[in-house]
Amino acid sequence: MNAKILTFSSNGDKTLLEYDPATADMEEVNNVIAEYEAQTGAQPFDMATGERIEKITREHNEILMVDPIAGG
Amino acid sequence: MHCKSGGKCMAHVNLFLIAFLALIVWRLVFASLQRSRLARAIAPQQQRHDNLFEEVLHISDPGSVAVIAGNRFENSSDSSCSLGPNDRAKAYLRRVVAITNATQMGDGYVLDVGTTRFQVRDRYVRRLRYAADLKCGYEETCFYSIHEGMPKAEEIATALLQLRNNPALFDKWAVQNGQAIKADGQVFSHAH
Numbered sequence: 001m002n003a004k005i006l007t008f009s010s011n012g013d014k015t016l017l018e019y020d021p022a023t024a025d026m027e028e029v030n031n032v033i034a035e036y037e038a039q040t041g042a043q044p045f046d047m048a049t050g051e052r053i054e055k056i057t058r059e060h061n062e063i064l065m066v067d068p069i070a071g072g
Numbered sequence: 073m074h075c076k077s078g079g080k081c082m083a084h085v086n087l088f089l090i091a092f093l094a095l096i097v098w099r100l101v102f103a104s105l106q107r108s109r110l111a112r113a114i115a116p117q118q119q120r121h122d123n124l125f126e127e128v129l130h131i132s133d134p135g136s137v138a139v140i141a142g143n144r145f146e147n148s149s150d151s152s153c154s155l156g157p158n159d160r161a162k163a164y165l166r167r168v169v170a171i172t173n174a175t176q177m178g179d180g181y182v183l184d185v186g187t188t189r190f191q192v193r194d195r196y197v198r199r200l201r202y203a204a205d206l207k208c209g210y211e212e213t214c215f216y217s218i219h220e221g222m223p224k225a226e227e228i229a230t231a232l233l234q235l236r237n238n239p240a241l242f243d244k245w246a247v248q249n250g251q252a253i254k255a256d257g258q259v260f261s262h263a264h
Contacts, residue, residue, distance in 0.1 A: 008230065010221030012157025013164060041218070041252055041260030045233055050171035052237045052255055066230055067222075068252035068260040069215050071245030 005033065005056075007042055007065040016065065021058040030056050033065070041068040161223035168229040172236040183232055185239045192231050194224050199242050213246040218260075 003024075005017040016036065019029065033056060037043055042065035044053040056063060155163070169176065174183040180193030191198040191210075198212040217227050234241050234255045244253045252260040 008161070008164070008217075008219075008222055008226035010219055012160050012223055012226070041254050041262075043255040045237075045255070047167065047171070050168065050233055050236060064233070066233055066255050067217050067219055068254045069230060069234060069241070069245060070218055070250050070252045071213050071215050072248030072250045 001061070003058075003061045003063070005029075005044070005063045005065060007040075008067065021061070024058075026056065026058060033063075036065065040065070042066055158223050158225070161225035161229075165225040165229045168232050172232045174232050174236075181228060181232060183235055185236055188239055190235050190239070190242070192228055192235070194228065197231060197235070197242065197245070211242075211246065213242065213248060215245045218252045 002018045003021040004015050004019075006013050006015045008014075017029070017032065033044060044056060045051065045064045045066050046053050046060055047062040047064050048060075052066075053060060053063065168174075169181060172183060174181045174192075176182075177191070178193075180191050183190040183192060187202050189200040189202075191200070195214050195216055196212060197215055198210045200210045215227075215231055217230060222230075237255060238257055241253060241255075241257060244251075244257060252262075254260045
């Protein structure tokens with residue numbers, strides 16, 4: 001089963017990446033996500049537990065990139 | 073069936089077989105046309121997503137990452153793909169409510185983190201310091217995603233996830249200076 005990384009957007013949810021966790025280069029996945037975070041401020045959360053993730057591993061099957069929030 | 077002659081009987085049987093085969097062929101062609109129409113409808117949307125992501129991340133060779141961009145929806149049968157953005161947003165909100173142990177109350181959601189209770193509704197969040205003591209009063213602030221137009225359900229889901237992981241974010245949102253705060257509490261400065 002593929003793992004996927006998605007985000008919320010003005011058009012609803014959007015899948016950013018889908019990969020096979022058994023074969024994917026997880027370092028590369030984390031690099032891509034780090035770059036996405038730098039661009040958007042979104043940070044990864046595990047959709048199985050609701051916890052924020054510091055580093056994506058092969059055990060994570062569904063990751064939600066959560067956007068920044070502002071007050072005011 | 074009674075046949076007066078073998079020839080007439082065979083003709084009837086052949087006619088029936090031809091009609092039956094024609095019906096099967098028609099069904100197959102019709103199903104194939106439906107699939108190709110659906111594929112044509114999905115392809116441009118997929119292309120837009122792929123282009124956007126590659127543009128944002130400047131991926132020169134996505135294939136080398138062993139990553140496939142796609143729009144498939146986990147946990148979903150084919151039927152959920154046909155849901156609109158708002159319906160999918162509501163489905164995600166229900167999942168987030170479940171994993172954060174929040175509960176729906178009226179048009180909002182109640183989230184307990186330690187002794188603090190948050191009441192989250194569209195663009196507003198209220199904090200009660202001691203969940204069990206309603207006499208303690210509350211503080212309230214508004215919040216919004218920095219991405220305009222995000223479905224309301226997704227904004228609420230975002231707030232629930234962030235508050236559950238980092239309840240101190242409420243104080244940062246309450247400053248109300250319009251600064252975007254990341255889930256880890258850091259200020260996000262727009263790259264562009």
